[in-house]
Amino acid sequence: MTTVLALDIGGTKMAAGLVAPDGSVIAHDRVATPPGGDAETLWAAVVGLLDGLVARTGTAYDAVGIGCGGPMVWPQGLVSPLNIPGWRGFPLLDRVRERYAGDRPAAIHNDAVALAVAEHRWGAGRGLENVLGMVVSTGVGGGLVLGGRRIDGSSGNAGHVGHVVVDPDGPACPCGGRGCVEAIARGPALAAYAVSLGWTGAETGVDVAAGARAGDPACRAAFERAGRAVGIGVASAAALLDLDVVAIGGGIAQAGDLFLDPVRAAFAEHGGMGFVRRCRIVPTGTGPLAGLSGAAALVLPPDDQPT
Amino acid sequence: MTTVLALDIGGTKMAAGLVAPDGSVIAHDRVATPPGGDAETLWAAVVGLLDGLVARTGTAYDAVGIGCGGPMVWPQGLVSPLNIPGWRGFPLLDRVRERYAGDRPAAIHNDAVALAVAEHRWGAGRGLENVLGMVVSTGVGGGLVLGGRRIDGSSGNAGHVGHVVVDPDGPACPCGGRGCVEAIARGPALAAYAVSLGWTGAETGVDVAAGARAGDPACRAAFERAGRAVGIGVASAAALLDLDVVAIGGGIAQAGDLFLDPVRAAFAEHGGMGFVRRCRIVPTGTGPLAGLSGAAALVLPPDDQPT
Numbered sequence: 001m002t003t004v005l006a007l008d009i010g011g012t013k014m015a016a017g018l019v020a021p022d023g024s025v026i027a028h029d030r031v032a033t034p035p036g037g038d039a040e041t042l043w044a045a046v047v048g049l050l051d052g053l054v055a056r057t058g059t060a061y062d063a064v065g066i067g068c069g070g071p072m073v074w075p076q077g078l079v080s081p082l083n084i085p086g087w088r089g090f091p092l093l094d095r096v097r098e099r100y101a102g103d104r105p106a107a108i109h110n111d112a113v114a115l116a117v118a119e120h121r122w123g124a125g126r127g128l129e130n131v132l133g134m135v136v137s138t139g140v141g142g143g144l145v146l147g148g149r150r151i152d153g154s155s156g157n158a159g160h161v162g163h164v165v166v167d168p169d170g171p172a173c174p175c176g177g178r179g180c181v182e183a184i185a186r187g188p189a190l191a192a193y194a195v196s197l198g199w200t201g202a203e204t205g206v207d208v209a210a211g212a213r214a215g216d217p218a219c220r221a222a223f224e225r226a227g228r229a230v231g232i233g234v235a236s237a238a239a240l241l242d243l244d245v246v247a248i249g250g251g252i253a254q255a256g257d258l259f260l261d262p263v264r265a266a267f268a269e270h271g272g273m274g275f276v277r278r279c280r281i282v283p284t285g286t287g288p289l290a291g292l293s294g295a296a297a298l299v300l301p302p303d304d305q306p307t
Numbered sequence: 308m309t310t311v312l313a314l315d316i317g318g319t320k321m322a323a324g325l326v327a328p329d330g331s332v333i334a335h336d337r338v339a340t341p342p343g344g345d346a347e348t349l350w351a352a353v354v355g356l357l358d359g360l361v362a363r364t365g366t367a368y369d370a371v372g373i374g375c376g377g378p379m380v381w382p383q384g385l386v387s388p389l390n391i392p393g394w395r396g397f398p399l400l401d402r403v404r405e406r407y408a409g410d411r412p413a414a415i416h417n418d419a420v421a422l423a424v425a426e427h428r429w430g431a432g433r434g435l436e437n438v439l440g441m442v443v444s445t446g447v448g449g450g451l452v453l454g455g456r457r458i459d460g461s462s463g464n465a466g467h468v469g470h471v472v473v474d475p476d477g478p479a480c481p482c483g484g485r486g487c488v489e490a491i492a493r494g495p496a497l498a499a500y501a502v503s504l505g506w507t508g509a510e511t512g513v514d515v516a517a518g519a520r521a522g523d524p525a526c527r528a529a530f531e532r533a534g535r536a537v538g539i540g541v542a543s544a545a546a547l548l549d550l551d552v553v554a555i556g557g558g559i560a561q562a563g564d565l566f567l568d569p570v571r572a573a574f575a576e577h578g579g580m581g582f583v584r585r586c587r588i589v590p591t592g593t594g595p596l597a598g599l600s601g602a603a604a605l606v607l608p609p610d611d612q613p614t
Contacts (some may be wrong), residue, residue, distance in 0.1 A: 012394070022457040051472050071581070071582060072582055076430070082316070110484065128461075130460055130461045137479070144547075144548075146453065146458055146460070147456065147458065149454065149456075151453055151454060151548070152549070152584075153437055153453070153548055153549020153582070154435075154436065154437045154549045154550060154551045154582070154585070155582045155585070156549070157549040157550055157582040158453070158548050158549040159547065159549075159581070160439075160546045160547060160549075160583075161547055163541060163543075163546035163547075163579065163580065163583070164543040164546060164547055165473065165539050165543050166472065166475060167475065168473060168474065168535075168539050168577070173579060175546075175579035175580050176579025177576070177580075178576065178578045179577070180546075180577075180579075204406075232475050233543075234470060235484070236347060236470075236472050236540075236543055237547060238543060239467045239468075239470035239471060239482075239484075239487075240466065240468055240471055241457070241458070241460055241461070241465050241547075242462055242463070242464040242465040242466075242546065243461020244461045266475075268484060269484070270472050270484045270487075271484060272470065272480060272482035272484035272487075273467070273470065273482050274378070275378060275380055275461070275462045276470070278483075279461075292434065
């Protein structure tokens, strides 16, 4: 019976939780990621979050799992999240291990890889062998389970579906490339596009989604464009990997069909072969706390579900 | 000591060989794939090829391995190669098994998957764990070894890098999609593009390559365009999979730097993150008979090399 102290670090928020062996979150807290914070300011926010949770729930956990935005030096856990400029090569795993894990097992992975593992074990990919898990939020991340196994890649950075190119002459991407899914579909890019078309409301994904639901044409066009970029990227991934399912979570994906309809339309346009068309595109099945379940899954032994 | 009767079926040629356990080809023959042939005409060509080889080398082989253009129903081996319209759901594995294998083991896979396995075991991916093998020829195929294991996907069709989208508003692709790598970079598309720019020589990849080497601007532009499409597709694959190496073979790739220079230039433009840029793009290391070595590798037990 393993209970896991789980940490999920994103560009907008940080979450911590105590996770049961079945992936359910027993208790959790969250704080905003300090905008523009330097390395130690960011770390202080992590300590505040984890200290608060542990004070409330006690230290009766058996392992520590961390999901964090990529890229990172893996498995050592020196993190350089694209959307958290204050951390470049920051030793997040070592810091957490020293203060919270002691002799307990501790592991870190890309937050979207953690999500993919959770989706495969408990969510939309349960019982399936070939799963792409995606997070469309401040950035666009992903993780892969293929043939029932987590795919790490040469340096632990496999799964970066946000950097599949979908518009070769498109906008510059934070990664240094051009026309990546993330350059077009991440929340800030989606909102900026709505503003460029005349949207005068608040420049966040949530507000643009509300605008789109209310029929604002700029907001609708922004979701169309972001969804189309994701759909093309997913069609490429499905052709390359012969996937069973693509499970999409994150703040932008929470807009539901407003987002998934253009994703599926672009996928249908570009996914030609039968094996590609069989791949399903669905919302994540592990709910809004999937990041914590996923971080825990990194250190939870496989249960009796298909893995 | 396993010797394999190997068969390699492509849109332009069919090859058969006797392959030693180290992947070396002891004897081989080839014939042109009958253009526009119906199912039995194509099968008669296979029989002629294999009967001729076996008459020359004898029946002292221990297993039969087949590589064939995709897609196919796998592992059953009902093949529907995009570039061989006469075969749609053709039971190639069963036919070969009945006539040539008897009780010996027999297996089939996508020809580019077979190539990737050969490259991982004996070629440019030797000693590495994350390998994309590509064939740029009449079509554009691919196969994947990730974490040291062959990736099959949900239905045996993983590796179709030719159907990664690189120009969403680009030309229609034989797969039913639009703007795929294959729609732009396959030999016939490359040659047709050269003709559209004024090339009046023969409309084949080999002739256009000769034209490009002689300085013909239409031929040079055609290789630039095809190489750029492949480079963008490879950048997407490397971001998604965190690859060690991409090994490219096939008739168009035999043009060497004429082709690989624009591939690498587009890769450098679109591959932003450090882990992507570390991926090397090289010619296949298993030579012009790689297809036969790869078909054999499907039924050869792993040797003492890293696998």
